[in-house]
Amino acid sequence: MTRKAVAAALVVGIVLFALGMATTTGAQVMKNDALNAKQQGIVTIAAFTAKGDLDKLKGALNEGLDGGLTVNEIKEILVQLYAYAGFPRSLNGLATFMAVMDEREKRGIKDDLGREASPLPADRSRRELGEEIQTRLVGAPVKGRVMEFAPAIDAFLKAHLFGDIFGRDNLDFQSREIATISALASMQGVDAQLQSHLNVGLNVGLSAAQLRGLISVLETKVGRDEADNADTVLNRTLSGRDK
Template sequence: MSKKIIVLLIGVIFSLVAFTSIAGAEGMQKENQALNARQEQMVAIAAFTAKGDLPKLKAALNDGLDAGLTVNEIKEVLVQMYAYTGFPRSLNGINTFMGVVEEREAKGIHDEIGREASPMPADKSSVELGTENQTKLAGVPVRGPIYTFAPAIDQFLKAHLFGDIFGRDVLDFKSREIATISALASMEGVNSQLQAHFNLGFNTGLTESQMKGIISVLNDQVGKKESENAAEVLGKVLSTRLK
């Protein structure tokens, strides 16, 4: 084999190694990708809705629209919040958003309305759809003594929360869990639910970096106490999932 051919072969080998390394690095970077700008604003919107801080919510709503969230996506976050924060917080959030949209229209800002929710499956009841969604999110059928003790709450969770709300495809499951985690992390006394939704979030495909991104937004915009508590709960979840 001539020296020229050997040199060419070595060059090809080095090129293949370099390409493989770059591809691997890009794949790892994609896997560890943090939140994008739209998702960061979902965190802030859900958090301030949960806390009832309407001036900060108003700013977050404007930032969300500027970041590319559609009007219907933000509406969907605010509607979902009633299941976790109660009707008063949700209604106040929606009312604040109405004012934001009107102000922006008056300034000549035309925000994208976005798509409407698709019709629900005609061949499934809300309970059937909700049971499927809940099981998909949890990874296993959800059972427990609390649901035996109060079966009505089991039915409402399946039919209404995971069926009627999570069944609406304006937001995907990842976005819904980002909003839910952010809201729960901004409330006191709900760490068991926060822990459960960190797990559900991982099951939707959210990465550890994205979870930490949620906590970073909470730290920067909501408060140190909230972010530190969320980080502690996430740590417990990670230690459990790694076993």
């Protein structure tokens, strides 16, 4: 091959490579556009809290505040996650958030506090409220052998998780499900629960495109393995709903 031909081939290769990069980047942006800045902030905050990666959580908390999440919304996400990732990681997340808030205050940043949750309804018990919310989210009353085997877990899920926590109205159901899905996607061995909450996410109005966008955020900011597994579980979830 002549020197001119080699040079021409190199130019073509560079152009094709650049076009490929542009196409990939464009696709990535389109996927992420399915979630707004606040929702993308929830993904990374929940994921890094569940993983216990406090260094990356610190960055995610700053990005979440800069993207429009209020202080009370982030507190609510971190509190809710104790039900999925455990008290230690929830408490570590809250301590990290306190440190972030102190640093931002020293830099003169005034973050929006946001509103507190309203009192829970007084006309029904926490269990009644939780069962109503759980049924609405899942689409049918929740029963199963595990609930029969250990009735206490059924009572705790209904009264505490769905009554005390999901019953708080300063974070909407879509945001709560984005947080839950992102946390579960960042943990190992919980695919059954991840699939369940992907279904709930769809039930509360999240679109398949938004869930793909969530996975795209996981891929770019959390990890390829987490994103690949979540994508597999989402495909299984969507296939099951089509039948």
